[in-house]
Amino acid sequence: MSTRRPIVVALAALLAFAACTSAGPTIAPQSAAPSVAPSVAATPSEAPSEEPTQEPSEAPSLEPTAVPTAVPTVVPSPEPAVVSEACMAANLTGLKNPGRLTLSTDNPAFPPWWGGDPETQYPNEPEGGSGWDFSDPYSMEGYESAIAYAVAAELGFGPELVDWIPNTVFSQAFQPGPKRFDFHMAQISIRPRRAEAVDFSDPYFQANQSILAVTATPITSVTTIAGLKDFKLGAAVGTTSFELIEMVVQPNVEPSVFDDNDIARRALRNGQIDGLVVDLQTAFFMRDVQMGGEGVVIGQFDVAAQADPVGMVLQKGSSLTACVNEALGVMALNGTTQAIYDAWISTGQEVPFFE
Numbered sequence: 039m040s041t042r043r044p045i046v047v048a049l050a051a052l053l054a055f056a057a058c059t060s061a062g063p064t065i066a067p068q069s070a071a072p073s074v075a076p077s078v079a080a081t082p083s084e085a086p087s088e089e090p091t092q093e094p095s096e097a098p099s100l101e102p103t104a105v106p107t108a109v110p111t112v113v114p115s116p117e118p119a120v121v122s123e124a125c126m127a128a129n130l131t132g133l134k135n136p137g138r139l140t141l142s143t144d145n146p147a148f149p150p151w152w153g154g155d156p157e158t159q160y161p162n163e164p165e166g167g168s169g170w171d172f173s174d175p176y177s178m179e180g181y182e183s184a185i186a187y188a189v190a191a192e193l194g195f196g197p198e199l200v201d202w203i204p205n206t207v208f209s210q211a212f213q214p215g216p217k218r219f220d221f222h223m224a225q226i227s228i229r230p231r232r233a234e235a236v237d238f239s240d241p242y243f244q245a246n247q248s249i250l251a252v253t254a255t256p257i258t259s260v261t262t263i264a265g266l267k268d269f270k271l272g273a274a275v276g277t278t279s280f281e282l283i284e285m286v287v288q289p290n291v292e293p294s295v296f297d298d299n300d301i302a303r304r305a306l307r308n309g310q311i312d313g314l315v316v317d318l319q320t321a322f323f324m325r326d327v328q329m330g331g332e333g334v335v336i337g338q339f340d341v342a343a344q345a346d347p348v349g350m351v352l353q354k355g356s357s358l359t360a361c362v363n364e365a366l367g368v369m370a371l372n373g374t375t376q377a378i379y380d381a382w383i384s385t386g387q388e389v390p391f392f393e
Contacts, residue, residue: 119368120192125361127194132357134220139195141186142211142219145204146171146300149323150382151225153179162198175202181319181382182223185242188374189350192365208298209276212236217353221362225317227278228349237359240366241347242375247282248338248389249313250306250321252329257312258336262393263287263343272311274299278346279315286343303328317346319383337392 123129127137134140143152147170154160154177156170163176170176175183178197190200203218205211211222214235225245228238249271251257257269266287272294273279283293294311296302303324306314316324318338325333352359369375 119371121361121364121368125193125364127199130193130358130361134218135201138199138201139190139193140201140203140218140220141175141190142203142205142222143175143182144208144211144224145169145206147173147175147180147224148320149173149180149327150319151180151182151223153177153183162200169204170202181243181378182225184378184382185369185375186221186223188369188378189362189365192368193361208274211351214354217351220356220358221350221352223350225320225348226351228347229278236354237352237356239350239352239359239362241349242366243348243383244341245317245319245346245348246338246341247279247315247344247346248318248321249315249336249392250303250324250329250333251313251336252306252309253332253334255312258334260336260392261390263339266313266392267291269312270294270310271313271315272296272302272305273315274302278344279317282339282344283315286339299324307332318389322387335389338389340391343392 127139152173152175154174156172156174158174158177159165160174160176160178163174173180175186178184178187187197187200190197205222205224208224211217211224212226212232212235217236221239225243226232226238227245228241232238249257249266257266260266260269263286267290269289270291270293271283271287271289273283273296275295275297280293280295283289294302294305296305299314299316299320302311302314302316305311307329313336314321314324318335321335325335350362352362366375
Protein backbone atom coordinates (compact mmCIF):
# COMPACT_ATOMS: atom_id res chain seq x y z
CA MET A 39 0.00 0.00 0.00
CA SER A 40 1.32 3.39 -0.90
CA THR A 41 2.24 5.70 1.92
CA ARG A 42 1.37 8.79 -0.11
CA ARG A 43 -0.99 11.15 1.62
CA PRO A 44 -2.79 13.37 -0.88
CA ILE A 45 -3.79 16.57 0.85
CA VAL A 46 -7.12 16.84 -0.78
CA VAL A 47 -8.14 19.92 1.08
CA ALA A 48 -5.49 21.85 -0.80
CA LEU A 49 -7.16 21.52 -4.19
CA ALA A 50 -4.38 23.43 -5.88
CA ALA A 51 -1.91 20.73 -4.89
CA LEU A 52 -4.16 18.04 -6.25
CA LEU A 53 -4.57 19.88 -9.54
CA ALA A 54 -0.81 20.19 -9.81
CA PHE A 55 -0.51 16.47 -9.16
CA ALA A 56 -3.09 15.71 -11.86
CA ALA A 57 -1.24 17.91 -14.34
CA CYS A 58 2.12 16.29 -13.65
CA THR A 59 1.05 12.65 -13.52
CA SER A 60 1.02 10.72 -16.78
CA ALA A 61 -1.77 8.29 -17.43
CA GLY A 62 -0.81 4.87 -16.06
CA PRO A 63 -2.17 1.38 -16.63
CA THR A 64 -5.62 0.72 -15.28
CA ILE A 65 -7.16 -2.04 -13.25
CA ALA A 66 -9.99 -2.68 -15.66
CA PRO A 67 -9.09 -2.23 -19.29
CA GLN A 68 -12.44 -0.73 -20.14
CA SER A 69 -12.27 2.14 -17.65
CA ALA A 70 -9.21 4.10 -16.54
CA ALA A 71 -10.98 6.55 -14.32
CA PRO A 72 -13.68 6.35 -11.66
CA SER A 73 -17.18 6.90 -12.93
CA VAL A 74 -18.35 10.31 -11.76
CA ALA A 75 -21.50 11.06 -13.65
CA PRO A 76 -23.38 14.36 -13.29
CA SER A 77 -26.47 12.43 -12.25
CA VAL A 78 -27.29 8.94 -11.01
CA ALA A 79 -29.27 8.33 -14.17
CA ALA A 80 -26.19 8.84 -16.31
CA THR A 81 -24.28 5.78 -17.49
CA PRO A 82 -21.95 5.00 -14.56
CA SER A 83 -19.19 3.47 -16.61
CA GLU A 84 -18.55 6.64 -18.60
CA ALA A 85 -15.61 8.66 -17.33
CA PRO A 86 -16.22 12.43 -17.37
CA SER A 87 -14.49 14.48 -19.98
CA GLU A 88 -11.90 16.65 -18.31
CA GLU A 89 -10.64 18.48 -21.41
CA PRO A 90 -12.83 21.17 -23.03
CA THR A 91 -11.09 20.91 -26.39
CA GLN A 92 -12.39 18.75 -29.21
CA GLU A 93 -10.32 15.82 -30.44
CA PRO A 94 -9.03 16.33 -34.00
CA SER A 95 -11.01 14.41 -36.59
CA GLU A 96 -7.88 13.55 -38.57
CA ALA A 97 -4.45 12.37 -37.52
CA PRO A 98 -1.90 15.20 -37.57
CA SER A 99 0.23 15.46 -40.68
CA LEU A 100 3.71 14.04 -40.41
CA GLU A 101 5.01 16.56 -42.96
CA PRO A 102 7.12 19.40 -41.54
CA THR A 103 5.23 22.62 -41.04
CA ALA A 104 6.30 26.21 -41.17
CA VAL A 105 7.78 27.65 -38.01
CA PRO A 106 5.40 30.26 -36.58
CA THR A 107 6.65 33.79 -36.62
CA ALA A 108 5.06 34.72 -33.33
CA VAL A 109 4.18 33.04 -30.05
CA PRO A 110 0.60 31.76 -30.32
CA THR A 111 -1.97 33.61 -28.28
CA VAL A 112 -2.98 31.70 -25.14
CA VAL A 113 -6.74 31.69 -24.78
CA PRO A 114 -7.67 31.99 -21.08
CA SER A 115 -9.50 28.99 -19.64
CA PRO A 116 -12.99 29.48 -18.26
CA GLU A 117 -13.20 30.13 -14.56
CA PRO A 118 -13.15 26.83 -12.68
CA ALA A 119 -16.56 25.58 -11.57
CA VAL A 120 -17.46 26.09 -7.94
CA VAL A 121 -20.41 25.03 -5.85
CA SER A 122 -23.28 27.46 -5.45
CA GLU A 123 -23.37 29.92 -2.58
CA ALA A 124 -26.31 28.02 -1.08
CA CYS A 125 -24.09 24.95 -0.74
CA MET A 126 -21.30 26.64 1.17
CA ALA A 127 -20.83 25.59 4.79
CA ALA A 128 -22.21 28.80 6.30
CA ASN A 129 -25.49 28.37 4.43
CA LEU A 130 -26.11 24.66 4.80
CA THR A 131 -29.06 23.48 6.85
CA GLY A 132 -29.90 20.05 8.20
CA LEU A 133 -26.39 19.17 9.34
CA LYS A 134 -26.23 16.65 12.18
CA ASN A 135 -23.93 19.02 14.04
CA PRO A 136 -24.40 22.65 12.91
CA GLY A 137 -21.20 24.14 11.58
CA ARG A 138 -19.50 20.75 11.28
CA LEU A 139 -19.62 17.83 8.85
CA THR A 140 -20.33 14.42 10.39
CA LEU A 141 -19.09 11.57 8.21
CA SER A 142 -19.11 7.81 8.59
CA THR A 143 -17.59 4.61 7.25
CA ASP A 144 -17.44 0.98 8.28
CA ASN A 145 -15.17 -0.17 11.05
CA PRO A 146 -12.82 -1.86 10.35
CA ALA A 147 -12.01 -0.03 7.10
CA PHE A 148 -9.38 -1.30 4.69
CA PRO A 149 -7.04 -0.01 1.97
CA PRO A 150 -7.10 1.15 -0.75
CA TRP A 151 -10.30 2.85 0.36
CA TRP A 152 -8.96 3.96 3.73
CA GLY A 153 -5.50 4.25 5.24
CA GLY A 154 -3.58 5.37 8.27
CA ASP A 155 -2.70 3.75 11.57
CA PRO A 156 -5.39 3.58 14.29
CA GLU A 157 -2.67 3.89 16.93
CA THR A 158 -1.56 7.28 15.56
CA GLN A 159 -3.03 10.51 16.89
CA TYR A 160 -3.81 12.44 13.69
CA PRO A 161 -4.48 16.18 13.52
CA ASN A 162 -8.13 17.00 14.22
CA GLU A 163 -8.77 13.56 15.71
CA PRO A 164 -10.33 13.43 19.19
CA GLU A 165 -7.66 13.15 21.84
CA GLY A 166 -6.95 9.56 22.77
CA GLY A 167 -8.12 8.14 19.44
CA SER A 168 -11.57 7.39 18.13
CA GLY A 169 -11.97 3.61 18.25
CA TRP A 170 -10.97 2.75 14.69
CA ASP A 171 -9.52 -0.65 13.76
CA PHE A 172 -6.91 -1.28 11.08
CA SER A 173 -7.30 2.10 9.32
CA ASP A 174 -8.18 5.58 10.54
CA PRO A 175 -10.22 8.00 8.38
CA TYR A 176 -8.70 11.00 10.19
CA SER A 177 -5.45 10.17 8.38
CA MET A 178 -7.00 11.49 5.13
CA GLU A 179 -5.40 8.49 3.38
CA GLY A 180 -7.09 6.14 0.92
CA TYR A 181 -9.46 6.73 -1.99
CA GLU A 182 -12.72 7.20 -0.09
CA SER A 183 -11.13 9.24 2.68
CA ALA A 184 -9.54 11.55 0.12
CA ILE A 185 -12.83 11.90 -1.79
CA ALA A 186 -14.65 12.68 1.46
CA TYR A 187 -12.22 15.44 2.45
CA ALA A 188 -12.27 16.86 -1.09
CA VAL A 189 -16.08 17.08 -1.01
CA ALA A 190 -15.85 18.71 2.42
CA ALA A 191 -13.38 21.26 1.05
CA GLU A 192 -15.62 22.11 -1.90
CA LEU A 193 -18.44 22.78 0.57
CA GLY A 194 -16.19 24.99 2.68
CA PHE A 195 -15.34 22.60 5.53
CA GLY A 196 -11.68 22.38 6.50
CA PRO A 197 -10.43 19.09 7.99
CA GLU A 198 -10.74 20.60 11.46
CA LEU A 199 -14.53 20.72 10.91
CA VAL A 200 -14.90 17.05 9.90
CA ASP A 201 -15.93 14.39 12.44
CA TRP A 202 -16.02 10.63 11.84
CA ILE A 203 -18.28 8.01 13.41
CA PRO A 204 -17.86 4.23 12.89
CA ASN A 205 -20.46 1.83 11.50
CA THR A 206 -20.00 -1.82 12.48
CA VAL A 207 -22.81 -3.42 10.42
CA PHE A 208 -22.53 -2.83 6.67
CA SER A 209 -26.25 -2.92 5.84
CA GLN A 210 -27.19 -0.67 8.74
CA ALA A 211 -25.98 2.37 6.82
CA PHE A 212 -28.73 2.07 4.21
CA GLN A 213 -31.55 0.76 6.40
CA PRO A 214 -34.67 2.97 6.85
CA GLY A 215 -34.67 5.52 9.63
CA PRO A 216 -32.75 8.52 10.94
CA LYS A 217 -29.00 8.64 10.41
CA ARG A 218 -26.27 9.83 12.74
CA PHE A 219 -24.14 10.96 9.80
CA ASP A 220 -24.38 13.61 7.08
CA PHE A 221 -23.01 11.12 4.58
CA HIS A 222 -21.52 7.62 4.73
CA MET A 223 -18.96 6.00 2.40
CA ALA A 224 -18.14 2.28 2.36
CA GLN A 225 -18.15 1.16 -1.30
CA ILE A 226 -21.94 1.02 -1.21
CA SER A 227 -23.47 0.25 -4.59
CA ILE A 228 -26.38 2.35 -5.78
CA ARG A 229 -29.45 0.13 -6.02
CA PRO A 230 -33.13 1.12 -6.46
CA ARG A 231 -34.25 -0.99 -3.51
CA ARG A 232 -31.73 0.74 -1.24
CA ALA A 233 -32.70 4.16 -2.59
CA GLU A 234 -36.21 3.59 -1.23
CA ALA A 235 -34.79 4.04 2.27
CA VAL A 236 -31.89 6.49 1.77
CA ASP A 237 -30.57 9.12 -0.61
CA PHE A 238 -27.59 8.30 -2.79
CA SER A 239 -25.14 10.80 -4.18
CA ASP A 240 -24.06 10.65 -7.79
CA PRO A 241 -21.47 7.88 -8.34
CA TYR A 242 -17.88 8.55 -7.31
CA PHE A 243 -16.57 5.13 -8.40
CA GLN A 244 -17.46 2.24 -10.69
CA ALA A 245 -16.59 -1.09 -9.07
CA ASN A 246 -15.94 -4.44 -10.74
CA GLN A 247 -16.70 -7.60 -8.80
CA SER A 248 -14.08 -10.35 -8.75
CA ILE A 249 -13.37 -13.79 -7.27
CA LEU A 250 -10.58 -14.43 -4.79
CA ALA A 251 -9.43 -18.02 -4.28
CA VAL A 252 -6.69 -19.96 -2.56
CA THR A 253 -3.68 -20.63 -4.78
CA ALA A 254 -3.55 -23.98 -6.61
CA THR A 255 -7.14 -25.01 -5.83
CA PRO A 256 -9.36 -26.35 -8.67
CA ILE A 257 -11.38 -23.14 -9.07
CA THR A 258 -8.26 -21.21 -10.10
CA SER A 259 -8.39 -22.76 -13.58
CA VAL A 260 -11.92 -21.49 -14.28
CA THR A 261 -12.20 -18.82 -17.00
CA THR A 262 -15.96 -18.66 -17.63
CA ILE A 263 -19.06 -17.80 -15.62
CA ALA A 264 -20.53 -21.19 -16.52
CA GLY A 265 -17.44 -22.87 -15.10
CA LEU A 266 -18.12 -21.31 -11.67
CA LYS A 267 -21.52 -22.96 -11.23
CA ASP A 268 -20.31 -26.14 -9.52
CA PHE A 269 -18.08 -24.39 -6.97
CA LYS A 270 -19.10 -23.15 -3.54
CA LEU A 271 -18.94 -19.35 -3.53
CA GLY A 272 -19.44 -16.90 -0.70
CA ALA A 273 -19.85 -13.18 -0.01
CA ALA A 274 -20.82 -10.77 2.75
CA VAL A 275 -24.50 -10.39 3.58
CA GLY A 276 -26.42 -7.54 1.97
CA THR A 277 -23.75 -6.89 -0.66
CA THR A 278 -23.93 -6.67 -4.42
CA SER A 279 -21.22 -9.35 -4.36
CA PHE A 280 -23.72 -11.86 -2.96
CA GLU A 281 -26.33 -10.55 -5.39
CA LEU A 282 -23.94 -11.31 -8.26
CA ILE A 283 -23.55 -14.90 -7.11
CA GLU A 284 -27.31 -15.42 -7.11
CA MET A 285 -28.25 -13.44 -10.22
CA VAL A 286 -25.21 -13.77 -12.52
CA VAL A 287 -23.42 -17.02 -11.60
CA GLN A 288 -26.58 -18.84 -10.50
CA PRO A 289 -24.55 -21.67 -8.93
CA ASN A 290 -25.62 -25.27 -8.59
CA VAL A 291 -24.15 -25.27 -5.07
CA GLU A 292 -25.81 -23.22 -2.33
CA PRO A 293 -23.64 -20.13 -1.73
CA SER A 294 -22.50 -19.07 1.74
CA VAL A 295 -23.27 -15.73 3.27
CA PHE A 296 -21.12 -14.08 5.97
CA ASP A 297 -21.53 -11.16 8.34
CA ASP A 298 -18.64 -9.27 6.75
CA ASN A 299 -15.71 -9.66 4.35
CA ASP A 300 -13.23 -10.40 7.12
CA ILE A 301 -15.18 -13.46 8.26
CA ALA A 302 -15.66 -14.49 4.62
CA ARG A 303 -11.91 -14.27 3.96
CA ARG A 304 -11.18 -16.55 6.92
CA ALA A 305 -13.76 -19.01 5.60
CA LEU A 306 -11.96 -19.03 2.26
CA ARG A 307 -8.60 -19.79 3.86
CA ASN A 308 -10.19 -22.55 5.97
CA GLY A 309 -11.65 -24.25 2.88
CA GLN A 310 -15.29 -23.58 3.74
CA ILE A 311 -15.78 -21.96 0.33
CA ASP A 312 -13.95 -22.26 -2.97
CA GLY A 313 -14.18 -18.62 -3.99
CA LEU A 314 -14.95 -15.28 -2.33
CA VAL A 315 -16.74 -12.60 -4.36
CA VAL A 316 -15.60 -9.07 -3.51
CA ASP A 317 -14.86 -5.90 -5.46
CA LEU A 318 -11.56 -5.99 -7.33
CA GLN A 319 -9.66 -3.48 -5.18
CA THR A 320 -10.65 -5.29 -1.98
CA ALA A 321 -9.53 -8.56 -3.56
CA PHE A 322 -6.11 -7.08 -4.27
CA PHE A 323 -5.74 -6.00 -0.65
CA MET A 324 -6.85 -9.36 0.73
CA ARG A 325 -4.48 -11.21 -1.61
CA ASP A 326 -1.44 -8.99 -1.11
CA VAL A 327 -1.73 -8.10 2.58
CA GLN A 328 -4.05 -10.48 4.40
CA MET A 329 -3.44 -13.85 2.73
CA GLY A 330 0.36 -13.92 2.76
CA GLY A 331 0.81 -15.19 -0.79
CA GLU A 332 -1.87 -17.88 -0.46
CA GLY A 333 -4.49 -16.00 -2.48
CA VAL A 334 -5.09 -15.38 -6.18
CA VAL A 335 -7.63 -13.19 -7.97
CA ILE A 336 -8.83 -15.61 -10.65
CA GLY A 337 -11.05 -13.23 -12.61
CA GLN A 338 -13.37 -10.24 -12.63
CA PHE A 339 -16.86 -9.59 -13.98
CA ASP A 340 -17.44 -7.10 -16.75
CA VAL A 341 -19.89 -4.26 -16.10
CA ALA A 342 -22.14 -5.91 -18.68
CA ALA A 343 -22.69 -8.67 -16.10
CA GLN A 344 -23.44 -6.25 -13.28
CA ALA A 345 -23.09 -2.48 -13.32
CA ASP A 346 -21.87 -1.43 -9.87
CA PRO A 347 -21.78 2.36 -9.39
CA VAL A 348 -20.75 3.40 -5.88
CA GLY A 349 -22.27 6.41 -4.11
CA MET A 350 -22.43 8.18 -0.77
CA VAL A 351 -25.37 7.38 1.50
CA LEU A 352 -27.40 10.21 3.02
CA GLN A 353 -30.59 10.26 5.05
CA LYS A 354 -33.69 10.03 2.89
CA GLY A 355 -34.69 13.53 1.75
CA SER A 356 -31.47 15.11 3.05
CA SER A 357 -31.07 18.77 2.12
CA LEU A 358 -27.35 18.01 1.71
CA THR A 359 -27.74 15.56 -1.19
CA ALA A 360 -27.90 18.15 -3.98
CA CYS A 361 -24.89 19.99 -2.55
CA VAL A 362 -22.79 16.83 -2.32
CA ASN A 363 -23.63 16.21 -5.98
CA GLU A 364 -22.56 19.75 -6.84
CA ALA A 365 -19.22 19.16 -5.11
CA LEU A 366 -18.68 15.85 -6.94
CA GLY A 367 -19.45 17.55 -10.24
CA VAL A 368 -16.87 20.28 -9.57
CA MET A 369 -14.27 17.67 -8.60
CA ALA A 370 -14.87 15.79 -11.85
CA LEU A 371 -14.41 18.97 -13.89
CA ASN A 372 -11.31 20.29 -12.18
CA GLY A 373 -9.43 16.98 -12.11
CA THR A 374 -9.56 16.34 -8.37
CA THR A 375 -11.34 12.99 -8.63
CA GLN A 376 -8.96 11.75 -11.31
CA ALA A 377 -5.95 12.80 -9.22
CA ILE A 378 -7.27 10.91 -6.20
CA TYR A 379 -7.95 7.86 -8.36
CA ASP A 380 -4.42 7.96 -9.75
CA ALA A 381 -2.98 8.24 -6.24
CA TRP A 382 -4.90 5.44 -4.55
CA ILE A 383 -6.57 3.07 -7.02
CA SER A 384 -4.56 2.70 -10.21
CA THR A 385 -2.39 -0.39 -9.77
CA GLY A 386 -1.32 -1.52 -13.22
CA GLN A 387 -2.49 -5.06 -12.39
CA GLU A 388 -4.51 -6.80 -15.07
CA VAL A 389 -7.06 -9.45 -14.16
CA PRO A 390 -8.89 -11.46 -16.86
CA PHE A 391 -12.63 -11.14 -17.31
CA PHE A 392 -14.84 -14.20 -16.94
CA GLU A 393 -16.35 -15.07 -20.30
